[in-house]
Amino acid sequence: MDWDKLRIFHAVADKGSLTHAGEVLHLSQSAVSRQIRALEESLDVTLFHRHARGLILTEQGELLFEATQAMAKRLDAAAARIRDSEDEVFGELRVTTTMGFGTLWLAPRLARLYDKFPALKIDLMLEERVLDLPMREADVAIRMKEPSQADLIRRRLMNIRMRLYATPDYLARNGTPKTMADLSQHRLICQHPGTPQVAAGARLVQEIMAHDIPSTLHVNNYFGVQQGVINHLGIGVLPDYTTEENPHLVRVLEDIESGEVPVFLAYPEELRHSKRVAAFRDFVTEEISTFRRSHGS
Numbered sequence: 001m002d003w004d005k006l007r008i009f010h011a012v013a014d015k016g017s018l019t020h021a022g023e024v025l026h027l028s029q030s031a032v033s034r035q036i037r038a039l040e041e042s043l044d045v046t047l048f049h050r051h052a053r054g055l056i057l058t059e060q061g062e063l064l065f066e067a068t069q070a071m072a073k074r075l076d077a078a079a080a081r082i083r084d085s086e087d088e089v090f091g092e093l094r095v096t097t098t099m100g101f102g103t104l105w106l107a108p109r110l111a112r113l114y115d116k117f118p119a120l121k122i123d124l125m126l127e128e129r130v131l132d133l134p135m136r137e138a139d140v141a142i143r144m145k146e147p148s149q150a151d152l153i154r155r156r157l158m159n160i161r162m163r164l165y166a167t168p169d170y171l172a173r174n175g176t177p178k179t180m181a182d183l184s185q186h187r188l189i190c191q192h193p194g195t196p197q198v199a200a201g202a203r204l205v206q207e208i209m210a211h212d213i214p215s216t217l218h219v220n221n222y223f224g225v226q227q228g229v230i231n232h233l234g235i236g237v238l239p240d241y242t243t244e245e246n247p248h249l250v251r252v253l254e255d256i257e258s259g260e261v262p263v264f265l266a267y268p269e270e271l272r273h274s275k276r277v278a279a280f281r282d283f284v285t286e287e288i289s290t291f292r293r294s295h296g297s
Contacts, residue, residue: 005039008032009047010068013061016054073136077270090119093276097142100222101263102126104242106142106284113283120276128196128221133268140267140280144198147266154266155281157288160239162201162258164208165249170232177235177252180211187215187234195220200258205237208256244291 011021012032022032040047047061057065097106102124114120131137134151141147147154177183190205191197195218209216217233219225222242229236235252239261243249265284271277 001042002039005035005042006064006068006071008035009039009064010072012036012048012055013057013065013068016056018055070135077136077268089117089275089279090121091276092121092123093140093280094123094125094138095140095142095280096125096127096131096138098128098144098221099126100225100239101142101144101241103221103223104226104239104245108245109287112287113280116283117279120279122280133266136268139271139274140265140277142284143264143266144261146262146264149266151269152266153269153272154264155285157263157265157284158292159260159262160241161260162198162204162237163240164235164252164256165229165238165243166235166252167230167232168248168250170229170234171250171252173232176250180208180253180256183208183235183253184212184214186213187217188213189217189219189225189228189234189236191220191222191225191237192218198258198261200261201237201239204256204258208237241291244294 008021008025008027011024012018015021015024018029018032018036021027022029025032036047043060043064045060046058047064048055049058095106103126107124110122110124113122125131125138130143130147131141132149133139133141133147134149142157144160146156174186175182177186188205188208190208191201193202193205193209215234217228219228222238225236225238226242226246228234229238229249230246238249240257243251265281267274267277267281
């Protein structure tokens, strides 16, 4: 197959439009259309259904698009490795982690990484979904469990626990619970047990909810839970690392906490020699060491 035609096909399939693909490729719409027709003729298939609102891939088109997507990701990986042969750390680094860890622990520390490597461009993707690192959906991941995918280099960074926190103002107005049963007199702020989250946190919430909690605030990430807590809405289930930025929070029921949750950093084997990945890995490792020392762990 003609590589140039495949490149044009990939752009059309990605944009869903001959016009938009032409803008990306700096080609006229008619030139793009000719190349697609030529590719369809060479394969003796129809790759797109044409309609007034744009183009939709046929079943055969979907198969070819899957192949060109894989090719594009491999080419991106090769380009990244080539760029990383330079001594200077620069360019884009795609990092994925959870909303809670990304907003509450990682993002506040990134200034120190940029100070050291000002030409670095970080694309921080915060979501609970586990992105596919071998397929290059991201370059580096920080996850709250050991990655199960093969061909990944992984490093255990630290362990965290989910604990109960409230503000002094909230406790002054509503009292401080002494037992789990006392939580029935308070509003609980937490992630919904059905929300994608670490299993240890979900189990702790389920244990607390067994005590007939009359009022709750459910949020789908720990950043939202933290906002509810610091605005005095109730007692929140939060990862222990959140107290670093909010030292005024008071731990409630100090004997109640989740099991240990391991935090892993992972990246594809093919990025083993990437200077950008190495710079980020070393930065996170150093920040973890500082965090441990400041918390006596």
